[in-house]
Each structure stands twice: as structure tokens, then as C-alpha cells.
Amino acid sequence: MAQLSDSIERFIKELMCEENQVELRRNELAQHFGCAPSQINYVLATRFSIERGYIIDSRRGGGGYVRIVQMRPQQGDNLLSALLERVDNSISEDAALGMIYQLTELDLVTENEAGLMAAAVGKNALALPVSTKDVLRAAILRNLLTQVFRNLEGRTDA
């Protein structure tokens, strides 16, 4: 029964039991479970996704690591998923600005932060054919939304 992925998931969650974050070596963990390193990525993608309330941070090269942070359960959990879904693959400028406005109303971002987000997805920033614009805006906005929720966690690095 116990699929490899489930074991790895449980293992990681045990490591996190007291802390709400854990740092690990991808290759070490893979070796510990005798599996391919990419298996770890699979577990992270399916069991520790942003939608499920986890943030993954990593670094390559010597001294590399993978850090998993569990977001505190909060109003945001469902909101983020809902927002990401609403953005989907393409979004107009108006809709994007509306969404950002909503974040300030909820006190999830400061006015300054909202200003930056608007600057990033505004039409001035996106010098591209109109058709491409909405798609690109969606990609950027998704990134920004995720970042907003990371910020709420009081991140450890910059």
C-alpha cells in the first residue's frame, strides 16, 4: 500500500512536526528512500504545493538545499487558490487591478505593495501585442499572488 510518495510525504511531515519548516538535501533524501532524486520533486509538487499551503524554496550548487515552509492556516488558504484559479491563463488589466485592489481591502498587502503589483502588470509594463499581453499578465500576476502569501508568512530569506 504505502506508496513511496506517501512514505516520503509522511517522513517530511514528521520532520516538520514541531517546526513549521524543514530544510533538506534532495539527493540525501532520495538516497535514504532509494529512489530517483526527481521523485522528491514529485512529492513536493503533489503533496506540498502552494495550493496546499506550502512554500518551497531551494538553491542549487554546492551547499544546495530544499526548504519547505508550512503556511499558517488562515483566511488566505482558500483565497489564494481561488485567486489563482480566477487568473487562469489570461487576464485583462482591469480584472488584474481589481484583484489587487481586493487584496488591499483585505489588508493582505499595503498600499505601496499594491502599487508595485499594479506597476508590474499595468499596460505600460507590457509592451507586447494585445493578444500576448493578457497571457503574460496572468503569468506575472500568478507569481505576484504567490509572493503575497509568502510575504504573509514572514519569510526567512530574501
Place this chain on the structure above:
Amino acid sequence: MAQLSDSIERFIKELMCEENQVELRRNELAQHFGCAPSQINYVLATRFSIERGYIIDSRRGGGGYVRIVQMRPQQGDNLLSALLERVDNSISEDAALGMIYQLTELDLVTENEAGLMAAAVGKNALALPVSTKDVLRAAILRNLLTQVFRNLEGRTDA
């Protein structure tokens, strides 16, 4: 695991904590850390780059030295112009992130704001052919920089 580069970076920043510049011997420093002298150059290139607001000055031969100076802008306005000029029509991800890093070091943006800016110009956000990426990133970053300084206008302690 604290990488050698990270230790060297921290060491140098401690030396600079009060002064905004420091002078050191490359070989001495390398010996102190038990590494190859060129390692020092690596740290300088990656952690004390011009994008991050540092200027390196050095001299070879007997009595040679390496001097690291942190640039401190007098007026926000001048800095904005300088940054916009440096962005120009195209900018790499590294350079963009370096610039954002500089803004946090100068306390012009909070860590959260820097995170948002990085999210807006990171490669994950810009799903485009590489050649187009830098140009688009430049456009977005210019917008963000302008917004940063707009935000500063309303600040009491600026």
C-alpha cells in the same frame, strides 16, 4: 551549510559595518579562509557587484590591495535616474535582482516589497523566448522602479 562564499561575504560586510568602504589584501583573505585567491574574486563578482551598489577598486604588485566601496546615493531622485538608465531597454535577471537587492540594502523598499519585485521580473513570470525576456523585464522593472520612488514620496522618514 554555510558556504565559503557566504562566510567571506559576511566577513567583508562586518568589516564594512561602520565605514562604507574597506580595503583588504586578496591573498591574505584567501589564506585566512584557506581557499584559492580567485575565490575572493568570485565573491566580489557575485556579492559585491555594481548592480548591488558596490564599486571595486584594486591595485596589483607590491603593496597591492582591493578596495570595496558601497555607493550611497545622496538624493533619491538621482538614484532613480541612474537606475533607469542602467536598466535601459534590456536587462538580465541577475542584474535586475541585484538592483532590487540594492534597494533593500538602502532601505528604500521592505523585504516584502523586494520579494514582489523579484516575483514580477523573475524568469518564472516571463514565459517567453529568451531574447524577448530581457527586453520585457526591462520594461517591467522600469515601471517598478518608478513606483518605488513614488511610494517614497509619501514617506515621513525619507
Place this chain on the structure above:
DNA sequence: TATAATATAGTCAGAGATGGTCAAATCGTG
């Protein structure tokens, strides 16, 4: 002074150490 010796620092290609991505193979279950 001209030249050689010595003392520094810089550059760059490549090795090593990690982690990431993606598509194909495999597994399990309705």
C-alpha cells in the same frame, strides 16, 4: 637607468556539487 626578481591582483575554463524538468515507462485500481 635598464633589467630582473618579486609581489600582488585578474581572468577564464573546467570540475564538482546540487537541484529542476519533462517525457516515457510502470503501477494500481475501478
Place this chain on the structure above:
DNA sequence: CACGATTTGACCATCTCTGACTATATTATA
């Protein structure tokens, strides 16, 4: 069987560190 979930492996991306070779400045010496 069909189909989604899992697992793997080949190939890619990034970060760090070193060593051989190069460049430049100072000092000693003929």
C-alpha cells in the same frame, strides 16, 4: 482493459571553487 498516479532516467540549470595562465606594480641589482 483504461486511465490516472507514480517512478525513473536522461538531460538541463545553477552555484561554487580551483588552478593555470596572465597582467601589473614595486623593489633590487647590474
